[in-house]
Each structure stands twice: as structure tokens, then as C-alpha cells.
Amino acid sequence: xxxxxxxxxxxxxxxxxxxxxxxxxxxxxxxxxxxxxxxxxxxxxxxxxxxxxxxxxxxxxxxxxxxxxxxxxxxxxxxxxxxxxxxxxxxxxxxxxxxxxxxxxxxxxxxxxxxxxxxxxxxxxxxxxxxxxxxxxxxxxxxxxxxxxxxxxxxxxxxxxxxxxxxxxxxxxxxxxxxxxxxxxxxxxxxxxxxxxxxxxxxxxxxxxx
Amino acid sequence: xxxxxxxxxxxxxxxxxxxxxxxxxxxxxxxxxxxxxxxxxxxxxxxxxxxxxxxxxxxxxxxxxxxxxxxxxxxxxxxxxxxxxxxxxxxxxxxxxxxxxxxxxxxxxxxxxxxxxxxxxxxxxxxxxxxxxxxxxxxxxxxxxxxxxxxxxxxxxxxxxxxxxxxxxxxxxxxxxxxxxxxxxxxxxxxxxxxxxxxxxxxxxxxxxx
Amino acid sequence: xxxxxxxxxxxxxxxxxxxxxxxxxxxxxxxxxxxxxxxxxxxxxxxxxxxxxxxxxxxxxxxxxxxxxxxxxxxxxxxxxxxxxxxxxxxxxxxxxxxxxxxxxxxxxxxxxxxxxxxxxxxxxxxxxxxxxxxxxxxxxxxxxxxxxxxxxxxxxxxxxxxxxxxxxxxxxxxxxxxxxxxxxxxxxxxxxxxxxxxxxxxxxxxxxx
Amino acid sequence: xxxxxxxxxxxxxxxxxxxxxxxxxxxxxxxxxxxxxxxxxxxxxxxxxxxxxxxxxxxxxxxxxxxxxxxxxxxxxxxxxxxxxxxxxxxxxxxxxxxxxxxxxxxxxxxxxxxxxxxxxxxxxxxxxxxxxxxxxxxxxxxxxxxxxxxxxxxxxxxxxxxxxxxxxxxxxxxxxxxxxxxxxxxxxxxxxxxxxxxxxxxxxxxxxx
DNA sequence: GATGAATGAGCGTTCATTCAT
DNA sequence: AATGAATGAACGCTCATTCAT
Numbered sequence: 001x002x003x004x005x006x007x008x009x010x011x012x013x014x015x016x017x018x019x020x021x022x023x024x025x026x027x028x029x030x031x032x033x034x035x036x037x038x039x040x041x042x043x044x045x046x047x048x049x050x051x052x053x054x055x056x057x058x059x060x061x062x063x064x065x066x067x068x069x070x071x072x073x074x075x076x077x078x079x080x081x082x083x084x085x086x087x088x089x090x091x092x093x094x095x096x097x098x099x100x101x102x103x104x105x106x107x108x109x110x111x112x113x114x115x116x117x118x119x120x121x122x123x124x125x126x127x128x129x130x131x132x133x134x135x136x137x138x139x140x141x142x143x144x145x146x147x148x149x150x151x152x153x154x155x156x157x158x159x160x161x162x163x164x165x166x167x168x169x170x171x172x173x174x175x176x177x178x179x180x181x182x183x184x185x186x187x188x189x190x191x192x193x194x195x196x197x198x199x200x201x202x203x204x205x206x207x208x209x210x
Numbered sequence: 211x212x213x214x215x216x217x218x219x220x221x222x223x224x225x226x227x228x229x230x231x232x233x234x235x236x237x238x239x240x241x242x243x244x245x246x247x248x249x250x251x252x253x254x255x256x257x258x259x260x261x262x263x264x265x266x267x268x269x270x271x272x273x274x275x276x277x278x279x280x281x282x283x284x285x286x287x288x289x290x291x292x293x294x295x296x297x298x299x300x301x302x303x304x305x306x307x308x309x310x311x312x313x314x315x316x317x318x319x320x321x322x323x324x325x326x327x328x329x330x331x332x333x334x335x336x337x338x339x340x341x342x343x344x345x346x347x348x349x350x351x352x353x354x355x356x357x358x359x360x361x362x363x364x365x366x367x368x369x370x371x372x373x374x375x376x377x378x379x380x381x382x383x384x385x386x387x388x389x390x391x392x393x394x395x396x397x398x399x400x401x402x403x404x405x406x407x408x409x410x411x412x413x414x415x416x417x418x419x420x
Numbered sequence: 421x422x423x424x425x426x427x428x429x430x431x432x433x434x435x436x437x438x439x440x441x442x443x444x445x446x447x448x449x450x451x452x453x454x455x456x457x458x459x460x461x462x463x464x465x466x467x468x469x470x471x472x473x474x475x476x477x478x479x480x481x482x483x484x485x486x487x488x489x490x491x492x493x494x495x496x497x498x499x500x501x502x503x504x505x506x507x508x509x510x511x512x513x514x515x516x517x518x519x520x521x522x523x524x525x526x527x528x529x530x531x532x533x534x535x536x537x538x539x540x541x542x543x544x545x546x547x548x549x550x551x552x553x554x555x556x557x558x559x560x561x562x563x564x565x566x567x568x569x570x571x572x573x574x575x576x577x578x579x580x581x582x583x584x585x586x587x588x589x590x591x592x593x594x595x596x597x598x599x600x601x602x603x604x605x606x607x608x609x610x611x612x613x614x615x616x617x618x619x620x621x622x623x624x625x626x627x628x629x630x
Numbered sequence: 631x632x633x634x635x636x637x638x639x640x641x642x643x644x645x646x647x648x649x650x651x652x653x654x655x656x657x658x659x660x661x662x663x664x665x666x667x668x669x670x671x672x673x674x675x676x677x678x679x680x681x682x683x684x685x686x687x688x689x690x691x692x693x694x695x696x697x698x699x700x701x702x703x704x705x706x707x708x709x710x711x712x713x714x715x716x717x718x719x720x721x722x723x724x725x726x727x728x729x730x731x732x733x734x735x736x737x738x739x740x741x742x743x744x745x746x747x748x749x750x751x752x753x754x755x756x757x758x759x760x761x762x763x764x765x766x767x768x769x770x771x772x773x774x775x776x777x778x779x780x781x782x783x784x785x786x787x788x789x790x791x792x793x794x795x796x797x798x799x800x801x802x803x804x805x806x807x808x809x810x811x812x813x814x815x816x817x818x819x820x821x822x823x824x825x826x827x828x829x830x831x832x833x834x835x836x837x838x839x840x
Numbered sequence: 841g842a843t844g845a846a847t848g849a850g851c852g853t854t855c856a857t858t859c860a861t
Numbered sequence: 862a863a864t865g866a867a868t869g870a871a872c873g874c875t876c877a878t879t880c881a882t
Binding site (some may be wrong): 442444445447448456486504522524526528529530531532533534538541542543546550552554567569570571573574575576577578580581582585586588592593595596597598599601602603607611613614617618622624625626627 | 737745755756757762777787796798802812823824828836
Binding site for chain 2 (some may be wrong): 854855856857858859
């Protein structure tokens with residue numbers, strides 16, 4: 001038989017597709033040009049994926065698996081709250097510089113409307129970190145290490161918002177520009193500075209000095 | 211009709227197009243159905259706007275003008291830093307509930323890639339608030355009303371990130387879901403609670419108690 | 421606006437489509453090559469017809485209307501049974517030579533399986549002639565002008581079978597060949613001879629000599 | 631398997647393909663699903679048959695061989711003209727109920743246009759019966775057992791037309807419907823009645839009472 | 841010599857854009 | 862100067878055919 005797609009070819013297809021979906025969105029990306037870009041035939045895509053949506057989902061799953069891995073690395077260190085925050089910032093910076101397209105794809109789904117199959121996607125993606133952050137804050141609050149008057153759920157939410165915006169700042173053309181407008185080229189490129197200032201910001205927000 | 215489009219017609223066109231782009235994204239929206247919805251002919255759209263992208267840009271500009279107006283209302287009050295923060299939160303909450311489509315459109319451009327005409331759009335949108343926030347923080351720092359060790363530009367950036375995520379949380383399907391996952395239905399719907407907690411978060415971050 | 425399709429263009433489109441469907445069947449015919457052949461754009465077909473099936477239906481309707489017209493011309497003459505038979509033969513010969521594609525299209529639907537929208541098509545097409553033929557035979561039987569032991573419905577059916585095969589013999593490549601195999605080139609081309617022999621055959625079958 | 635296709639496999643392939651072509655037509659049937667249904671690989675089909683058309687032709691040939699067999703059974707009985715007619719009717723009824731797909735396939739080729747390889751197919755199929763019928767009629771005419779003024783070739787043609795329409799009436803969806811429209815459900819299902827009436831019809835046509 | 845996954849032309853259909861009116 | 866039907870490139874997808882194994 002014609003040589004089956006190698007793992008490399010599949011990887012390249014997913015990579016190409018991820019890039020296309022990340023850059024142009026689901027509707028804007030074209031299967032035919034993804035195939036061309038990946039160096040495979042159109043037809044074979046439909047052997048591996050039922051339709052365009054399934055290809056998109058496969059790309060998304062790979063991206064989310066990566067994001068989850070990054071998140072898990074921090075989680076497993078089991079450090080203190082602020083150690084975790086520091087870690088998360090660093091990991092996000094590093095991961096976003098390494099694989100911007102994964103974050104871009106994540107970014108894409110945040111703009112998609114009510115497409116079928118997208119109903120519980122937020123729960124899937126956000127559930128774990130929501131629970132983790134709120135739990136850590138709750139524990140820290142009980143132990144008196146953060147301000148006692150916070151709503152831990154909302155504070156977890158605000159904190160995660162900062163994390164999301166951080167990786168988008170390394171990832172989306174618009175957010176990159178915006179980053180530079182706020183800080184100038186130099187600071188935006190200085191990962192350590194950003195980390196340190198963010199630690200101050202979040203530390204202060206949490207009242208983590210107590 | 212063989213007379214120029216009236217201002218009302220242009221308004222209605224932009225409104226219709228904004229709704230369509232907000233709901234379905236750039237690629238998903240159809241010029242023909244926008245024309246039908248707006249009660250104008252397809253052809254005339256191309257007299258006023260070079261192409262679909264130009265129409266999108268026009269919608270975007272109107273949305274941004276609205277957002278700017280909201281922002282200006284706060285700016286002109288000339289209150290203290292934390293008064294301004296409080297105001298901004300409230301304004302964003304109100305505006306996002308009133309005109310979600312404007313925020314959705316704003317959200318759309320953050321995912322668009324390197325399309326022509328999108329080069330300086332961030333500068334256009336973000337320049338003024340970047341300057342304002344950093345300026346206010348700088349002044350407050352000099353006066354000792356916020357922590358003295360902050361990088362005011364980065365802090366302004368972090369703060370604006372929180373503002374952006376706030377309006378997206380009222381505006382994008384995905385972010386709405388995510389909001390509820392973090393806080394539950396009740397808190398996500400309680401604008402006053404969100405405002406108050408956000409004030410604590412930001413107040414702490416700024417060291418605004420000093 | 422771009423010049424709307426003239427009636428001539430629509431006619432040409434239907435003609436081209438009828439030819440394509442007649443020659444290759446519904447599945448085998450291609451909208452794109454019909455468009456090319458008719459000298460119109462693909463897109464405009466979809467302005468006039470919802471989809472391929474609708475175009476086919478339009479062709480079929482035109483063909484059936486023509487067939488019906490031919491049939492009506494005979495019916496309205498209100499002649500005796502054998503006069504009607506004679507007329508029908510002549511009309512079918514003439515019509516089939518004039519517009520073979522209409523008969524071909526009719527022929528096509530006889531091979532189509534259980535496609536949607538084809539459920540009651542036989543009733544639509546065959547109902548009128550079935551009633552007419554059986555009625556005429558019944559009347560003739562009562563009047564003793566045909567054999568008294570016939571089942572008029574079945575005899576009407578056999579008679580119509582001969583009519584169908586007659587026009588297919590002028591219309592379908594296969595049936596034309598078969599016609600020549602049975603009779604030789606010369607007789608197959610001799611419409612009057614065919615008419616006369618067919619009159620004998622049917623006259624005998626009906627016992628119309630009585 | 632890396633051994634030649636067994637005869638059983640070829641048979642099964644042809645059977646599957648015949649079913650598919652009969653049900654969906656040439657264009658509608660899919661080689662890939664025929665292969666799957668027959669339990670052979672796609673590739674091997676192309677070793678045995680040049681292309682889809684050749685596979686169709688092979689199916690057709692098998693169908694025609696069967697039809698020919700049915701025809702031969704009658705022929706070999708060497709009965710009188712009207713005995714042969716009676717036999718033919720019965721054989722057609724029985725065969726059509728037993729193997730509708732063979733007749734359907736035969737029906738398919740009558741609608742196909744000028745495809746290559748279809749040039750002499752009518753000759754192949756119709757030649758023998760044309761000769762036989764005309765011969766029998768000629769002999770009967772000489773012996774005075776049928777009307778003396780008939781053109782035996784055309785009468786043979788008309789007679790065979792009735793035979794064709796008879797098996798299509800048991801075989802094609804459209805012709806089945808039409809049969810019922812002409813006769814009602816009950817008569818269409820009553821093979822003996824149909825046989826008897828057809829004998830009357832043909833007997834009368836031939837003037838076989840003489 | 842069979843396999844069956846890959847190929848890619850071509851399908852039906854859409855829709856941004858054009859242009860005769 | 863607006864109209865809106867026509868245009869045709871390009872879409873997602875299928876399937877007859879090929880060819881490395």
C-alpha cells in the first residue's frame with residue numbers, strides 16, 4: 001500500500017493545522033491549504049479526522065494537553081502559594097515563548113460563539129485550575145498568610161485573569177503590541193522584570209506579606 | 211433608492227455588521243446577509259467600504275469610540291487613583307451589559323493575526339489608557355500613596371489586564387462560562403460584590419493603603 | 421445590476437441541464453459543467469434553483485409538460501379508440517424525433533431508486549393516461565367494439581407499455597440499437613411502416629376488428 | 631491474503647457490485663464500499679477490471695447470461711409459438727421475482743448514453759431473441775397460424791417490447807408503481823391473471839387464433 | 841499478486857466582489 | 862450614485878484510482 005502517514009507527517013499536519021486555526025480561526029482556515037502546507041493530500045486528512053471540526057478538536061486537544069502539562073508541573077511541586085505563583089509566571093513565560101501557537105489556539109476558542117461541541121469546553125479547561133487556586137487561597141486564608149477579607153473564588157479568578165493575559169501577551173499579535181505600548185520594547189522583553197513586578201502586584205493583591 | 215445612504219442607513223449598516231461580526235467572527239459573517247439585515251444593497255457597501263475587512267474595521271472603530279467614551283467619562287472625573295479604579299470597574303460592568311457586541315468585536319481583533327491594516331490598531335486603542343494609568347500611578351507613587359517599589363508601567367499593564375478580562379467576562383461566551391466556573395452563578399451575577407472584591411485586589415496590589 | 425439572465429439563457433440552461441441529466445443521470449451530471457455548457461456562472465444556478473435536485477426537477481417538469489401536451493393533443497381530438505391509438509403513435513414518433521432529450525429524462529427517472537422526492541412521481545405522470553386508456557377500453561368493450569373478455573386495466577397497461585417502448589426506441593441509444601437489430605436500419609427509420617404494423621398489432625390485440 | 635482471488639471471491643464481488651449498481655446506478659455506486667461489502671481489497675478489483683466501467687460491464691455480462699439462460703430454457707422446449715409465449719411470460723415473472731437485481735442492471739444500461747464499450751452491447755443481448763422471434767413468426771406465418779399481413783420483424787419487436795416491460799414491472803421501483811397505478815395492487819400481484827391477459831393480448835395481436 | 845492507505849481531480853455549494861442598469 | 866443579480870474562485874468533502882509494501 002502507499003506508505004501510511006508517518007508519525008512525523010501526522011505531527012506536521014497537526015502543527016500546520018494548529019498554525020492555520022490559530023492564525024485565522026476555525027472558519028477562516030482552509031483544509032485544502034492546510035493539506036498543501038503539511039505536504040499531505042486533502043483526502044488523507046479525512047481518513048484521520050471525520051471533518052474539519054474533528055481536525056480542529058484534535059489540534060485543540062494537543063494544545064490543551066500541553067497547557068495542562070505546564071500547569072501540572074507547577075502543581076506537583078507543592079510549594080507555598082507565592083512559590084506556586086512565581087512558578088506559574090515563569091512556566092507561562094517559557095511555554096508561551098516556546099509554543100505560542102498552542103496559546104493562540106486556546107485564545108481562538110475564547111472568541112468562538114455557540115458552535116456545537118463547544119458547550120462544556122470551558123469547564124474542561126478551566127475546572128482544575130479554578131479549584132486549585134481557590135483551594136490554595138482558602139488554605140492560606142485559614143492560616144492567616146493572606147488577607148482575611150478576600151472572597152477566595154473571586155481572587156482566584158482575578159489571579160487567573162492575570163495569568164491568561166500574561167500568556168496572551170507573549171502570544172497574540174495584538175496583545176504583544178499592547179504589551180509594548182504599556183511598557184516599551186525593553187521591559188516587555190525582560191521576562192525576569194515582568195516576573196518580579198508581577199510577583200509584587202499579586203503578592204500585594206493577596207496581602208501575602210502578612 | 212438612488213440617493214446617497216443617509217446617516218441613519220450607515221448607522222444601521224454598522225450596527226448590523228457589528229452584530230454579525232460579533233456573533234460569527236470575521237470569516238463567519240456574510241456581507242450579503244448583513245446588507246439584507248441592514249436594508250441596503252450589497253453594492254453600496256462596496257462604495258463606502260473597500261472590502262469586507264474595511265467594513266469590519268469601521269465597525270471596530272465605532273466600537274472603540276464607544277469604549278473610549280466610557281473610558282473618558284472616568285478620566286474626566288479627575289478623582290483619586292482608587293476612585294478612578296472604582297469608576298472604571300463600574301463603567302465596564304455597565305457598558306458590557308449594555309453593549310456586549312462592542313466588547314465582542316474588540317475581543318475579535320485580539321485573535322486576528324497579521325492582516326493588513328491591523329498594524330497600529332493597538333497603539334490607537336491602548337495608547338491613551340496606557341499613558342493615563344502609568345501617569346496616575348507615577349503621581350501616586352511620588353506622593354507616597356502607593357508602593358514605592360513598583361514599576362508603574364508594568365503595574366498599569368497588569369491593572370488594564372484585569373479591566374480587559376472583566377469586560378470579556380461579561381461579553382464572551384467562553385469567558386462567561388469561565389467566570390461562573392470560578393465563582394458560581396450567583397457571585398458572577400453580583401456586580402457589586404465583584405466590584406468590591408476587585409477593589410480589594412487592586413488596592414492591595416497597588417499598596418494603596420499606604 | 422449585472423444583466424439578469426434572459427429567458428433565452430434560462431432556456432439554454434434548462435436545455436443543457438436536461439441534456440446532461442438525460443445523458444448521465446442525476447448523479448452523473450455535474451452542475452459545474454452544466455453551467456459551463458449553458459454559458460452561465462455556477463452561482464446563478466443556485467439563485468434560480470435551490471440545489472441540484474431542484475434543477476433536475478425543473479428539467480423533469482418541463483419534459484413532462486411537453487409529454488403531457490403531446491398526450492393532450494390526442495386526447496382532445498376525442499376520436500374513436502383506434503383513431504386515438506393511431507394518433508398516439510404518430511405523435512410519439514414525431515415528438516420523440518423532435519425532442520429526444522425530454523423522453524430520455526423521463527427514461528432516467530424510471531431507473532432512479534428510492535431517492536427522496538421521487539415517491540409519487542409515477543402517480544403524477546401515469547395517472548391520467550391510465551385512467552383514459554382503461555376508460556376508453558371499457559366503453560369500447562361495452563359497445564362491443566373490442567373483445568369482450570379482456571381485463572381493460574391490464575390491456576390498457578400492455579398498450580401503454582408499447583407506447584413507452586416506442587418512444588424509447590427513438591430516444592435511447594440502447595433502444596435505438598435494439599430497434600435496428602430487430603428490424604434493420606430501413607424499417608426502423610420508416611415511421612409510416614412502424615405506425616401501420618403497430619396498428620395491426622394493437623388492433624389485433626384489442627380484437628378491434630369486431 | 632496474498633493469493634489470487636478465488637472463484638468464490640470473484641462471484642461475491644460481482645454479486646456485491648451488481649447489487650450496488652442495481653440499487654444506486656453506475657455513478658451512485660462506490661467502488662470502495664463494494665470492495666468492503668465483498669470482503670476484498672480495492673486494489674485487487676483494479677487487477678481484474680480496468681476501471682469502474684469494466685466492473686459494471688462484468689456485472690452486466692453475468693446478468694445477461696442469466697437472462698439468456700432463462701430465455702434458452704424456453705427456446706429449448708421447442709413448443710409452438712403460443713406455448714413459447716406462455717413460457718416466456720412465466721419465466722420472466724419467476725426470474726424477475728427471484729433475481730430483480732439482474733433485471734435492474736439490464737434496465738440501467740438502457741439509460742446509459744454513449745459510453746465507450748457500450749457500442750455493440752445491444753447486438754450481444756438482443757441479437758439472439760430477435761432472430762428467434764422473427765423466425766418463429768415467419769414460420770407460423772407461412773403455416774398460416776398467424777395473420778398473414780404482419781411484418782414479422784416488427785411484430786417480433788413489439789412482442790419483445792411487451793416482454794421487457796413485463797420484467798421491468800417486477801423490477802424497477804418506478805415501473806412497479808406504474809403497474810399498480812394501471813391495475814391496482816391486487817391484479818399487479820396476481821401473476822396468473824397477468825399471464826392469462828397477456829396471452830389474450832399477444833394472441834390477438836398475432837392473430838394466433840387463425 | 842493482493843493490500844489498503846494515500847492521492848488529487850472534481851464534486852455541490854457558498855459568498856465576497858463586480859458592474860450593467 | 863444605488864441596485865442586486867451575476868460571477869467565479871474557493872470552500873469542505875468524496876471517491877475512482879494508484880502504488881509502496
